[in-house]
Amino acid sequence: MLANDAQVLVLCALAEGPLHGYAINAAIEQLVGERLAAGSLYGALARLEAKGLIEAVDGVGRQRPVRLTPQGAALLERELRAMAEVSRTGLRRLGVSPA
Amino acid sequence: MTSCTQILVRLLYPRPYLDRWGEDLYDAARSEGWRSWPNLVASAVAIWLQPAIWPPRHRGQRTARASAMVLAVAGCGWFIANLLTEDADADPGLRQVLRGCAAALLVGCGLVTPLPHPNRTALVAVVRRSTRYFAVPVVLVATVVVTVHGSVLPRIPPVPIRLAVVSLWWIGWLLAVGAGSRVLANLGPDTVIAPSRRRAGAGGVVLAAVAVITGAVLLIFSFSGARFDPFAAICGALTLVFGGAGTAALCELPSLADD
Numbered sequence: 001m002l003a004n005d006a007q008v009l010v011l012c013a014l015a016e017g018p019l020h021g022y023a024i025n026a027a028i029e030q031l032v033g034e035r036l037a038a039g040s041l042y043g044a045l046a047r048l049e050a051k052g053l054i055e056a057v058d059g060v061g062r063q064r065p066v067r068l069t070p071q072g073a074a075l076l077e078r079e080l081r082a083m084a085e086v087s088r089t090g091l092r093r094l095g096v097s098p099a
Numbered sequence: 100m101t102s103c104t105q106i107l108v109r110l111l112y113p114r115p116y117l118d119r120w121g122e123d124l125y126d127a128a129r130s131e132g133w134r135s136w137p138n139l140v141a142s143a144v145a146i147w148l149q150p151a152i153w154p155p156r157h158r159g160q161r162t163a164r165a166s167a168m169v170l171a172v173a174g175c176g177w178f179i180a181n182l183l184t185e186d187a188d189a190d191p192g193l194r195q196v197l198r199g200c201a202a203a204l205l206v207g208c209g210l211v212t213p214l215p216h217p218n219r220t221a222l223v224a225v226v227r228r229s230t231r232y233f234a235v236p237v238v239l240v241a242t243v244v245v246t247v248h249g250s251v252l253p254r255i256p257p258v259p260i261r262l263a264v265v266s267l268w269w270i271g272w273l274l275a276v277g278a279g280s281r282v283l284a285n286l287g288p289d290t291v292i293a294p295s296r297r298r299a300g301a302g303g304v305v306l307a308a309v310a311v312i313t314g315a316v317l318l319i320f321s322f323s324g325a326r327f328d329p330f331a332a333i334c335g336a337l338t339l340v341f342g343g344a345g346t347a348a349l350c351e352l353p354s355l356a357d358d
Contacts, residue, residue, distance in 0.1 A: 020123070021123045021124075021126075021127055022126070022127065025127070037131065037135055037138035037142075038124055038127035038128040038131055038135045038138065038139065039124070039128070039135065039138040039139040039140075039141065039142025039143065040138060040142060041127060042120045042123065042124040042127070042142070043142045043145060043146060045120065046116060046119070046120060046146070046152055046153075046154075047149075047152050049154070050151070050152035050153075050154075050161075050355045050356065051354055051355055051356060052355075052356030063122075063123060
């Protein structure tokens, strides 16, 4: 499992391709309705890069976009499958049919 | 113009982290304004407690930084424990435990310390860097030794001079702890051979155990006297917290890349 939600959100934001910090936060806002605070966002990026789950790509100007590594993509898939399973089980126990 | 947010970012975060993420972090924090400050502080504390995730300049630096952090925590705990129990009527049992901790600290240091390459250039570089970092603490401690044993002072010196000499002695040792950590964290691969992950792990376990035992001893000491000693209790609790953080940093090492 990943350390926290911020890291999962960043990986989700990067699932469609490389993004820089501002665009990652915009994608997260689109996904969950609110942005990560600056310290939390760059803390998560530093941890993910240290774990080899994301990597920098050559960018235009000062900002360097990052993208998922193959390990990052594999881990995100595992995390999302596990979350989907938890969600399915929880909804079933509540007697609610998944949409 | 330099803004408060920019100063805060520069002051709070370690240099290697700023080199990689500083500008982007500042841009994001600036757009949030003062509301970003509490989160910046909390995030900076977490980053300082995880030196292994700072971007490394070379292989082995993550291990070296995590080891240096645990060494600093254990060393500071040992330092404070000795400072607190020096003149007090401490339990002889506690003193015995502290002596054991000091011995274990040396073992831990031996395990996490990188060894210089077996050539003259590397050896000279290590000696030169160590001399630079250790110069001030060695001069302070040596000054106290010469002052006390060289008949410089009267047999029973006035209280202010006694306090000054004792302060110099302990400041010297505190600086020595810091110097040891800085040397350990900053020696490059061209100069030294980093300890293997297994050796560093074993050293880290020993040093983390020293930090935890020292913290526990401080807590016991704070309650064992006739009066509760809040300073000892706070130092003990902090040593336990930082010892735990150091252990967590070492446990995280195997999941990190580029080391």
